[in-house]
Amino acid sequence: MTVAAVDRCLSLIEALAGEPDPIELGVLAERIGMPKSATHRMLATLVERGYVAQDPVTQGYGLTLHFSILAFRNLDVRGLPDVGQVVLDRLARRTGEYCRLSVVEGERLVWVARAQGATAGLRYEPDMGQEVVLHTTATGKAWLATLPESEALRIVCARGFETGTALGPRRLKTVDELRRHLDETRARGYALAVEEGEPGTVALAVAFRADEDPTAPAAGTLSVAGPLVRLGPDRNEAIAAALLEAAREMAQLWPLRKRQPRRLAAVAPTDERNIPPHQLRAG
Numbered sequence: 488m489t490v491a492a493v494d495r496c497l498s499l500i501e502a503l504a505g506e507p508d509p510i511e512l513g514v515l516a517e518r519i520g521m522p523k524s525a526t527h528r529m530l531a532t533l534v535e536r537g538y539v540a541q542d543p544v545t546q547g548y549g550l551t552l553h554f555s556i557l558a559f560r561n562l563d564v565r566g567l568p569d570v571g572q573v574v575l576d577r578l579a580r581r582t583g584e585y586c587r588l589s590v591v592e593g594e595r596l597v598w599v600a601r602a603q604g605a606t607a608g609l610r611y612e613p614d615m616g617q618e619v620v621l622h623t624t625a626t627g628k629a630w631l632a633t634l635p636e637s638e639a640l641r642i643v644c645a646r647g648f649e650t651g652t653a654l655g656p657r658r659l660k661t662v663d664e665l666r667r668h669l670d671e672t673r674a675r676g677y678a679l680a681v682e683e684g685e686p687g688t689v690a691l692a693v694a695f696r697a698d699e700d701p702t703a704p705a706a707g708t709l710s711v712a713g714p715l716v717r718l719g720p721d722r723n724e725a726i727a728a729a730l731l732e733a734a735r736e737m738a739q740l741w742p743l744r745k746r747q748p749r750r751l752a753a754v755a756p757t758d759e760r761n762i763p764p765h766q767l768r769a770g
Contacts, residue, residue: 492529495519495521495525495529496529496533498519499515499519499521499526499529499530499533500533500538500550500554502515502518502519503515503539503548503549503550504550504554504616505614505616506549506550508547508549509541509542509545509546509547509548509549510547510548510549511545511546511547511548512526512527512530512546512547512548515530515548530548534548537551537553538550538551538553538554539551571588571599571600571737572600572602573740574588574709574733574736574737574740575587575588575600575601575602575709575733576602577733578602578604578709578711578729578730578733579602579603579604580604581604581729582604582711582725582726582729583604583605583606584604584605584611584711584712584713584717584718584726585601585602585603585604585605585610585611585612585613585711585712585713586601586602586603586604586709586710586711586712587600587601587602587615587626587709587710587712588600588601588707588708588709588737589619589626589630589707589708589710590706590707591630591704591705591706591707594642594645595618595619595621596619596621596626596627596630596707596708597619598615598617598619599707601615605713608717609713609714609716609717611688611712611713611714613685613712618650620650620654620684621642621643621646622643622648622658622659622665623650623654623655623658623659623680623683623684624680624683624684624690624692624710625677625678625679625680625683625684625690625691625692625710625712626678626690626692626708626710627678628668628669628672628678628679628680628692629672629677629678629692629693629694629708629710630694630705630707630708631643631665631669631672632669632672632673632678632694633694633704633705634705636666636669639665639669640662640665640666643662643665644662648660648661654683654684654685655680655682655683655684655685655686655688656682656686657681657682657683658683658684659683675727676693676727676731677691677692677693677727677730677731678691678692678693679691679723680692681715682715687714687715687716688712688713688714688715689712689713689714689715689718690710690711690712690713691710691711691712691718691723691726691727691730692708692709692710692711692730693708693709693727693730693731693733693734694707694708694734695707695708695709695733695734695735695737695738695741696734696738696741697738697741697742698738698741698742699735699738699739703738706737706738706741707737709730709733709734709737710730711726711729711730
């Protein structure tokens with residue numbers, strides 16, 4: 488298979504990801520810019536391998552759970568959620584808000600674990616499958632602030648400030664704005680995003696290191712997010728303190744993720760893990 492064919496296959500998979508209903512062949516072909524015949528051949532191979540299923544009624548195509556199985560298998564052998572869940576559950580109980588763990592993968596961040604701390608009122612719980620937009624999220628800015636400024640700006644500019652996805656009304660749009668926010672993040676010790684990722688939400692985040700050495704590279708971030716009506720400026724310092732303490736715990740635990748994932752998972756609280764995902768709503 489040529490590099491171009493691999494690229495087209497990945498584009499096809501990405502077009503199917505996150506779609507609640509099967510998609511017709513013609514729609515898929517148009518979406519990825521391929522002839523219907525070539526799209527059909529690629530789909531036939533994916534169906535044969537069990538990665539895609541064709542609806543017998545509509546004849547549309549959709550991803551199977553095979554990708555989810557592979558993703559969970561990959562997370563499991565790396566021990567990422569097991570280590571993070573212990574810290575996240577404690578952070579969620581302390582803040583009473585939605586908490587997430589992301590890890591650095593190349594020049595991007597990927598969500599790998601979450602914990603819901605809100606027990607009443609509005610509950611914020613976004614889609615874990617969303618891409619981390621670095622310049623519009625507290626998570627992204629927390630990590631970017633650990634990098635040399637030139638490197639952080641290069642990463643963001645390579646992707647562009649206009650992502651094509653719906654973002655918040657206060658999102659950053661220029662290099663100068665991003666540079667100022669990164670300076671503020673370093674000075675404060677935590678990143679803040681108010682209605683940047685999406686309307687009506689606030690998030691705070693800190694990066695954690697790969698070990699306890701303060702010069703170690705950032706391994707990921709911890710964040711606390713919730714509705715704007717509940718996360719006012721008066722709560723910033725208390726939440727930031729909880730985040731910084733959690734980050735210190737993560738730096739201690741991170742080197743253990745491959746050696747002791749099962750033991751760490753056994754002590755993680757489980758009472759808040761199975762809340763169905765949904766968007767901002769009354770809890």
